[in-house]
Amino acid sequence: MEKYVLALDQGTTSSRAIIFDKSGGIHGTAQLEFTQYYPHEGWVEHDPMEILRSQKLAITAAMEQGGVTAEMISAIGITNQRETTIVWEKATGRPVYNAIVWQCRRTADICEKLIAIGLSDYVTEHTGLLIDAYFSATKIKWILDNVEGARERAEKGELLFGTIDTWLIWWLTGGKVHATDYSNASRTMLFDIDRLVWDEKIMNALGIPACMLPDARPSSGDFGVVAPGITGLESLVGIPISGVAGDQQAALFGQACFSKGQAKNTYGTGCFLMMNTGETSMRSRNGLVSTIAWGLDGKVEYALEGSVFNGGSVIKWLRDGLGLIKSAPEVNILAESVKDSGGVILVPAFTGLGAPYWDMYARGTMVGITRGTTAAHIARAVLDSIVYQVKDLISAMEDDVGFRLSELRVDGGASVSNILMQTQSDMLGVAIDRPQVVETTALGAAYLAGLAVGFWQDLEDIERNRRVERVFEPQIDAAERGRRYKEWQRAVERSRSWAR
Ligand code: ADP
Numbered sequence: 001m002e003k004y005v006l007a008l009d010q011g012t013t014s015s016r017a018i019i020f021d022k023s024g025g026i027h028g029t030a031q032l033e034f035t036q037y038y039p040h041e042g043w044v045e046h047d048p049m050e051i052l053r054s055q056k057l058a059i060t061a062a063m064e065q066g067g068v069t070a071e072m073i074s075a076i077g078i079t080n081q082r083e084t085t086i087v088w089e090k091a092t093g094r095p096v097y098n099a100i101v102w103q104c105r106r107t108a109d110i111c112e113k114l115i116a117i118g119l120s121d122y123v124t125e126h127t128g129l130l131i132d133a134y135f136s137a138t139k140i141k142w143i144l145d146n147v148e149g150a151r152e153r154a155e156k157g158e159l160l161f162g163t164i165d166t167w168l169i170w171w172l173t174g175g176k177v178h179a180t181d182y183s184n185a186s187r188t189m190l191f192d193i194d195r196l197v198w199d200e201k202i203m204n205a206l207g208i209p210a211c212m213l214p215d216a217r218p219s220s221g222d223f224g225v226v227a228p229g230i231t232g233l234e235s236l237v238g239i240p241i242s243g244v245a246g247d248q249q250a251a252l253f254g255q256a257c258f259s260k261g262q263a264k265n266t267y268g269t270g271c272f273l274m275m276n277t278g279e280t281s282m283r284s285r286n287g288l289v290s291t292i293a294w295g296l297d298g299k300v301e302y303a304l305e306g307s308v309f310n311g312g313s314v315i316k317w318l319r320d321g322l323g324l325i326k327s328a329p330e331v332n333i334l335a336e337s338v339k340d341s342g343g344v345i346l347v348p349a350f351t352g353l354g355a356p357y358w359d360m361y362a363r364g365t366m367v368g369i370t371r372g373t374t375a376a377h378i379a380r381a382v383l384d385s386i387v388y389q390v391k392d393l394i395s396a397m398e399d400d401v402g403f404r405l406s407e408l409r410v411d412g413g414a415s416v417s418n419i420l421m422q423t424q425s426d427m428l429g430v431a432i433d434r435p436q437v438v439e440t441t442a443l444g445a446a447y448l449a450g451l452a453v454g455f456w457q458d459l460e461d462i463e464r465n466r467r468v469e470r471v472f473e474p475q476i477d478a479a480e481r482g483r484r485y486k487e488w489q490r491a492v493e494r495s496r497s498w499a500r
Helices: 048-066 108-116 120-127 136-146 150-155 164-172 200-206 247-254 312-321 330-336 375-401 418-428 440-452 459-465 478-495
Strands: 004-010 014-020 026-033 073-080 086-089 159-162 179-181 215-217 241-246 263-267 271-278 289-296 299-308 345-347 365-367 407-411 431-435 468-472
Touching: 004 048, 004 164, 004 440, 014 048, 014 440, 026 048, 048 164, 073 164, 073 247, 073 440, 086 136, 086 150, 086 164, 108 120, 108 136, 108 200, 120 200, 136 150, 136 200, 150 159, 159 164, 164 179, 164 241, 179 241, 241 247, 241 440, 247 263, 247 271, 247 289, 247 299, 247 440, 263 375, 271 289, 271 375, 289 440, 299 375, 312 330, 312 375, 330 375, 330 418, 345 375, 345 478, 365 478, 375 418, 375 478, 407 418, 418 431, 418 468, 418 478, 440 459
Parallel strands: 004 073, 073 241, 179 215, 263 407, 407 431
Antiparallel strands: 004 014, 014 026, 086 159, 263 271, 271 299, 289 299, 345 365, 431 468
16 A cells, blocks of 8 residues: 655745655645745744644645545655754744744854854864854854743753754654754754764854754654644654655755765756765865765765855846846747857856855956847856856865766756756766756655665665656867866956955
């Protein structure tokens, strides 16, 4: 009877549920959006109860859509927006404050203080991260400092902290299990990624009591079972929750990047690049972060991660800011109408530049414009700009790990663009591999869960499932590649320090 694994994909703007069969095929899917709160400039919050409600509704809707009943589900996997922070009452499950979302910048000053007391090197050495407001640690401190009585209550053991995975596990198990997986723990800026324990020095610096932190576990294994009495999910009682990973790590797993040196890039609003670095955690010389990919079969594997702030959003700018296209897919038609960008280079440093430049004063610039420049050249330059930024990250990664990438696996909304993928392959000089199932995030969570309960036997079992939709091979030579990349680097120089 048990033919499926249910994956919960709790993202930044929506909660999704997808049901997978043994071959990785989809048998039911549902998605519900929820409210984004922006209480102040730069602040972002979610209502944890609304997240829970939308996630539960997505589960029942996906089952209904696929005609799948609870008896057919062998396990549940969870993947989630990372770093987003919730603190709730152990006795009631009631959050003491809204969820503080990863994008929220309210704790930038707390981060500056940590840097001022000289913790930067320590944090990187132990957590693999750079001190930044994105990560959960300073968000917990903010809640303990700003919600009346919260710190005393936390110290008495009355409050619990969790990222979204932990929040969902806690509720689904009826408060029995307070746990997270290593990949999510590694994004809190509180977790020692080599010793696999919460770091006391950072906890002390922020006044975060150990008793509020979840138990950190391998990503594939026991996270409890669905408890009786959960409204809407009564039929799911007893189904094990057996796979958990943060969204980018889940995508890396869903892309079957199981070996050292394999990498995936997600082309969404931003781009998220992740490379498996095997059983050793690296420290980047180029401003990338080091993170736990997953814990599986008694081993922990690590990854290097880098992100491009403006990826698909540059296409949206072409549509909404410049009005040169009416829909995102039109960018491809316009860009394909010319053989290249005619010398135009766009550096979309709209919000500064991330790795490997880390220049928050950089601003967007377009160079090489002549009387012959047309909208089509600009469209082409928009796609090129995504390609070059990914190339920058991959060059940084290659420098860190000391070997060349052999291929890049892709997913995300903009990965459907053939011209974008071809240009990416040309610029990297490696093959780009686009799979048939682009729901790699949910698939990764399903795989982690299914492996733990024997639904899938081993990694080979999963690798066999992966179906390539199309491979793009480089069509330009190394000299041409080098020449174009130098032009990009010259253009980047023009954009730097502009807003200082
Ligand atoms: P996110 O999860 O960050 O919201 P998605 O993975 O849904 O992002 O990808 C959305 C992005 O993909 C948008 O920024 C859009 O510009 C881009 N996009 C969507 N369709 C296409 C297409 N056919 N060609 C190129 N880009 C596209």
